[in-house]
Amino acid sequence: MRLTGAQAVWESLVREGVETIFGVPGGAVLPLYHALADYPIHHVLVRHEQAAAHAADGYARATGKVGVCIATSGPGATNLVTGLATAYMDSSPVVAFTGQVPSPVIGTDAFQEVHVTGITLPITKHNYLVTHAQELPTVIKEAFYIARTGRPGPVLIDISKDAQIAEIEYAYPDEVHLPGYRLPQGDFSSQVQEAAQMLNEARRPVIIAGHGVILSGTEDQLVELAEKGHIPVVATLLGIGAMPDEHPLCLGMGGMHGQGHANMALAEADLVLSLGSRFDDRFTGPPHTFAPLARIIHVDVDPAEIGKNVPADLAVIGDLKDVLPALTPLVEARDRSAWLARIREWREESAQLDILAQETDDLIPQYVVRQIWHATQGNAIMVSDVGQNQMWEAQYYVHRRRRGLISSGGLGTMGFALPAAIGAQMGLRDEQVWVIAGDGGFQMTIQELATIAQEQIPLKIAILNNGYLGMVRQWQEFFFERRYSGSRLSGPDFAQVARAYGIPGLTIREKSEVVPAITQAVTSDGPMLLDFHIVPEENVYPMVAPGSAIYNMIRRPKTVQNGEEE
Amino acid sequence: MKHTLVALMEDKPGVLNRVSSLFHRRNYNIESLTVGHSEVPGISRMTIVLEGEDRIVEQVVKQLSKLINVTHVLDVSDKPTVVRELALIKVRAASRTRSEIAELARIFRARIVDVGATSLTIEITGPEERVDSLVGLLRPFGIEEMARTGRVAMVRSGEDDGNNGKGYSSQTAMPQSVPLMAQEVPM
Known part of the structure; x- marks a missing residue:
């Protein structure tokens, strides 16, 4: 079959099962866009390439399939960078295509030329520059394979314009040949036996559920293991949803803004079994203070994660899909009622300090998130931005469904939520997808409201609007003498902005308006934006000061009035 | 280490x-x-x-x-490895110091690969310590230029x-x- 390079790209994508892509056309990808019209692939035009990368990432996280984005050379390619770095940090399978200037002028500083493979080298799992069309089928096959296998990650393919135009005899390879890319296939049975023995001997074990549980699709196996051994589970931010939050053994999120009882359980644990987590500093605090009484078993598909941040007493290198079915049968049921009772005490303490246990007429963000949870019965796909809104979402939305939380964990990319939610909704058309964002982050990618309008994407958007870069302000309050330098933020009337884009928008200023507004959004067929004017100086509790052990938490003061803590 | x-x-x-x-x-x-x-x-x-x-x-x-x-x-x-480095050293050599330098090269089993009016170029191959020693001994004569390859290594048979x-x-x-x-x- 004779195809141009451009046709070969789309033909290969169809064979990889790609149905939806996100991008912006431009000079160096015109041959690709010209050929696209002949293939059954839906192109979502975003308004900025950063959004294309985030959307592909959100699509991947929601569906488990590889997300695809496309941008032109030069500024189009550099605009992808934040999105690729976000996907890389969170091990999200994305394949990005960029156009490159024609190969004869590469290196001459041609119009819209940039060395994109150089720029993206440290933020992609791998990347390619293709200047010969005949390489395209092999490269695309490899890219998808690399992106989705092992520890997933983004792969970028930069294609010179002449390679898009040249004709080739097309054949898509059946397999890849990558001598330097090895997936763990080692025999881990002795390590698994040792792990089981350590678990069986432990009196106060805790499982850490990381993103790896979700990426490997082993949510059920996690629950099975926890239930069999009566072992409580603490989630990392990206591990939320690995186990239903309502499960009695699920302690919720740990770390800097983790649940008090989750952090205390880690503090007193005598054994920690980490499943697919990379011991991020926001989760562990200073490594030497982390789980000080515990022996640590670290299970990961990526050998480089073992011992990188926190030393492991035992390492099991393998895919959780293989490790958990081997481990669980060796784990014995143990009576851990004393340990679970101790955790229950901490949990009750957390509940007492919970702001929702206190009477207030203020419009507090925790109440908003909790009401969204009620209205969606915990079954929505929540896409949070970064900062206070992200932590309130993680703490107050009780996640019931798998892949129910999508958030930028590692890179902490403000502006992530709206475009990532576009990707998630495009992947799961029949699910309800919610954006939780602050007024700061939302203004970083606000232009994507146009994409929602054009594509008729029924996203529900909740802005927790406090007029600050809230987490910055909180740090300034706690650690920088309440000097709110650069964190005071003005914004537009978001509801009016939404309406200008053709999207219904509501402004909510009173607590009594919260439930009706959310109900209206949940029951409407189309998109809707809700701008919640929340208490401006509400803080996220608990908080662990940077440099402190995670069991040294700043807890919420007992009473709250008019947003001022006393 | x-x-x-x-x-x-x-x-x-x-x-x-x-x-x-x-x-x-x-x-x-x-x-x-x-x-x-x-x-x-x-x-x-x-x-x-x-x-x-x-x-x-x-x-x-x-x-x-x-x-x-x-x-x-x-x-x-x-x-146990075989470790080697190669260095080219251009050292200032007046007529009265030339033989002394050549003698040093001979002791180190280095080779003189270029002779100029005012300098000699010496090639030495060996473990880095040996190269370091020769460089140290040549330095008082005035090293005009030096290129070292860095270590290559191979595990012994x-x-x-x-x-x-x-x-x-x-x-x-x-x-x-x-x-x-x-x-x-x-x-």
């Missing part, structure tokens, strides 16, 4: 950049890095010398192994090279599905 790593990688554009970028990004300090062809067509061989704690070097090995174009990484620091005794010398010895790190780096 000083570590010597040997890495095999596909000979493709940009691979050296991937390796050096990795060192920079992960804040690893490299003492020397040499790269050239290996015995397998299409495969380059790199020798990397770095100073660091074992834990850091273990990370270097693991991160290098993750690069898609890198097929094999081995820490040969603990193994008959020693366990971490590849099940197969060596690297045939295509079939290229690992297909071995979890390299699990075997070669103590956890």
